[in-house]
Amino acid sequence: MKHRYMPMTETDRAEMLKVIGVSSVDELFADIPEKVRFKGEYNIKKAKSETSLTKEMSKLASKNANAQNYASFLGAGVYDHYKPIIVDHVISRSEFYTAYTPYQPEISQGELQAIFEFQTMICELTGMDITNSSMYDGGTALAEAGTLSAGHTRRKKLLISETVNPEAREVVLSYAEGQSIEVVTIPRKGGITDLEKLEEMMDEDTAAVLVQYPNFFGQVEDIQKVGEITHASGGLFVVSANPLALGILTPPGKLGADITVGDAQPFGIPESFGGPHCGYFSVTKKLMRKLPGRLTGETIDEDGQRGYVLTLQAREQHIRREKATSNICSNQALNALAASVAMTALGKVGTQEMAYQNIVKTRYAKDAFTKAGFTVLFDGAHFNEIVVDCKKAIKEVNAHLFTKGILGGYDLGLKYSNLTNHALIAVTEQRTKEEIDALVEEIAAFVQETEALNA
Numbered sequence: 001m002k003h004r005y006m007p008m009t010e011t012d013r014a015e016m017l018k019v020i021g022v023s024s025v026d027e028l029f030a031d032i033p034e035k036v037r038f039k040g041e042y043n044i045k046k047a048k049s050e051t052s053l054t055k056e057m058s059k060l061a062s063k064n065a066n067a068q069n070y071a072s073f074l075g076a077g078v079y080d081h082y083k084p085i086i087v088d089h090v091i092s093r094s095e096f097y098t099a100y101t102p103y104q105p106e107i108s109q110g111e112l113q114a115i116f117e118f119q120t121m122i123c124e125l126t127g128m129d130i131t132n133s134s135m136y137d138g139g140t141a142l143a144e145a146g147t148l149s150a151g152h153t154r155r156k157k158l159l160i161s162e163t164v165n166p167e168a169r170e171v172v173l174s175y176a177e178g179q180s181i182e183v184v185t186i187p188r189k190g191g192i193t194d195l196e197k198l199e200e201m202m203d204e205d206t207a208a209v210l211v212q213y214p215n216f217f218g219q220v221e222d223i224q225k226v227g228e229i230t231h232a233s234g235g236l237f238v239v240s241a242n243p244l245a246l247g248i249l250t251p252p253g254k255l256g257a258d259i260t261v262g263d264a265q266p267f268g269i270p271e272s273f274g275g276p277h278c279g280y281f282s283v284t285k286k287l288m289r290k291l292p293g294r295l296t297g298e299t300i301d302e303d304g305q306r307g308y309v310l311t312l313q314a315r316e317q318h319i320r321r322e323k324a325t326s327n328i329c330s331n332q333a334l335n336a337l338a339a340s341v342a343m344t345a346l347g348k349v350g351t352q353e354m355a356y357q358n359i360v361k362t363r364y365a366k367d368a369f370t371k372a373g374f375t376v377l378f379d380g381a382h383f384n385e386i387v388v389d390c391k392k393a394i395k396e397v398n399a400h401l402f403t404k405g406i407l408g409g410y411d412l413g414l415k416y417s418n419l420t421n422h423a424l425i426a427v428t429e430q431r432t433k434e435e436i437d438a439l440v441e442e443i444a445a446f447v448q449e450t451e452a453l454n455a
Contacts, residue, residue: 065407067271071435075385075426076216076410077138077165077263078271081244082354082429084345087268091338102296102333105309111333112308115296118280118336121343125246125351126260127253128282133294134336135279135328138263139168142210142240143175144281144292144326145259149208149236150181152290157182157205161193163215164240166415172210181207191219191378191387199229208236208259213252214245217424218362218385219378227256243267243280245383247351248359259283268342269335278335288312292326357429358384361436365427368440377422385426387412387419391447394423400446406439 013025022028029037048056067080074080091097095110102108102115115133122131135141146158158176160169162185169185176183186201186209187194193211202209209230214220227237238259239252244266246252252260264278265271283291289312297311346354362382369376369388377387388409390397398408409423416422427436 064273065402067407067430070402070405070407071431071439072271072407073409073425073427073431073439074407075428076424077167078274078277079266079384079426079428080271080430081266083268083270084342086345087338087341090341091334096334096337102310105307109308112296112310114337114340115294115331115333116298116308117344118340119296121340122243122264122280122282125243125251126241126257126280126282127251128257128260129253129285130288130291130295131280131282132291132331133296134264134331134333135261135281135293136330136332137275137277137279138240138261138265139165139171139279140175140328141261141263141279141281142168142238143172144328145238145261146172146181146183146208146210147175147179147326148259148287148290148292149238150179152287153207153234153236155205155207155235156180157184157203158208158210159184159186159198159201159206159235160210161186161212161215161221162188163191163193163217163219163221164210164212165216168212168240191215191217191380192221193226195222195225195229198226202229202233202235204233206230206233206235208238210238210240212240213249214242214381214383214385216385217378217387218382220249220381220383223252223257224255231256242383244351244355244358247348247355249355249383253282253284258287264336264339267339267346269338276332276335278332278339292328293331354429355383358427361429361431362386362427364433365425365431365436365440368436369425372440372444374440374443384428385424388423388425390421390423390443392421392450394421396450397423397443397446401439401442404438404442406435406442408439408443 017023072080096114102111105112119131119133123129135144149158150156158172158181160172160183173183184201186198192215198209209226211221211223211226213223223239230237236258237256238261239257241252241260241262243262243264260282262280264280269277281292294310295312296308299307299309301307343351362384366376366382366386375389377389394411394413401408409425412419412422412424
């Protein structure tokens with residue numbers, strides 16, 4: 001996409017200096033002592049012409065492997081999903097692209113309405129009462145849910161399942177340390193949370209239980225049972241849910257969740273080599289005044305016209321650290337808009353179809369690996385991901401796949417010591433039958449070749 005570039009002329013510079021009342025740019029730095037000013041040359045390349053610079057940057061960018069040029073089976077929290085072309089068209093409009101803080105509703109109605117639509121659609125997906133205007137990402141949303149739970153229950157222990165994304169668990173640990181909250185891991189049994197261990201671990205100090213749905217291994221947890229165990233001891237039940245999966249799975253709100261969080265990345269937000277993304281945070285009505293971040297509400301002005309405002313929270317909540325329920329004062333408005341546009345373009349039927357394709361194609365991949373002689377761990381319902389014993393070091397397997405134009409799965413041995421040589425293979429609606437077959441064939445060929453060389 002080409003954008004206009006309008007350089008500043010010397011006339012523009014002189015005019016600006018005149019308006020602010022100085023004769024040169026150097027006068028702007030008059031308050032900085034001469035002895036601390038940098039007088040040397042910066043250790044950077046010499047300036048190039050626009051044409052030369054464009055060529056150099058294009059060459060550097062072409063070194064990146066991306067999902068447009070490779071068949072990506074890498075998930076683990078960030079996925080290659082279909083993005084309706086209208087998404088970029090809408091979010092590139094200047095009134096959305098440059099909008100930030102909608103504290104003045106009289107000049108922010110478009111931005112506020114877009115946020116309101118995002119909140120509404122996430123509520124419909126999650127089955128929860130209220131959703132905020134977005135968080136930084138799914139990991140920080142889960143961590144905020146933990147601290148909210150501790151503050152609400154006045155308890156200082158969180159139980160988090162081993163089947164929750166390891167990176168999200170690390171974020172929870174970081175947040176908890178600052179609040180002096182204890183975080184205890186619930187062991188897994190196979191590919192899901194060990195419910196017997198959960199019952200043993202629950203006590204009157206437990207503020208909340210945190211699980212993922214579907215979990216990190218792609219397994220669908222029995223979250224209704226987890227919620228029952230949690231509520232029996234007076235704790236809050238927190239679910240980290242993939243919003244796309246909720247197009248076909250029962251919403252957490254209908255299964256007893258007090259808080260549902262997650263990342264809206266599957267809806268219209270590109271992988272972007274890891275971010276930025278857009279977390280969401282949904283709660284029941286009893287927790288609405290402790291909701292972190294911003295909340296947009298619908299109202300009527302003095303002329304009876306429908307309008308939108310930030311509601312239920314004073315601005316001071318965002319800036320007074322000592323009394324705030326959260327120190328999150330921003331949100332991902334542009335990415336929330338992208339998610340809203342994608343959900344609108346897909347509609348309810350399209351979202352269900354997209355989720356269904358993820359299930360069907362994951363099942364096809366599981367059967368293909370099994371037929372090829374590989375062990376696929378864990379039975380039961382899968383969404384997006386399966387765990388495959390590739391028999392060889394995943395780093396070596398992925399290096400081979402890369403030469404064939406394939407981005408392999410996530411190396412589970414990096415976070416789970418008992419899953420060495422196991423890959424978390426992500427299969428989305430974007431993957432074709434031919435790509436799945438090629439993945440299985442290439443891994444099988446690599447294993448056979450390696451074993452023959454070592455024989």
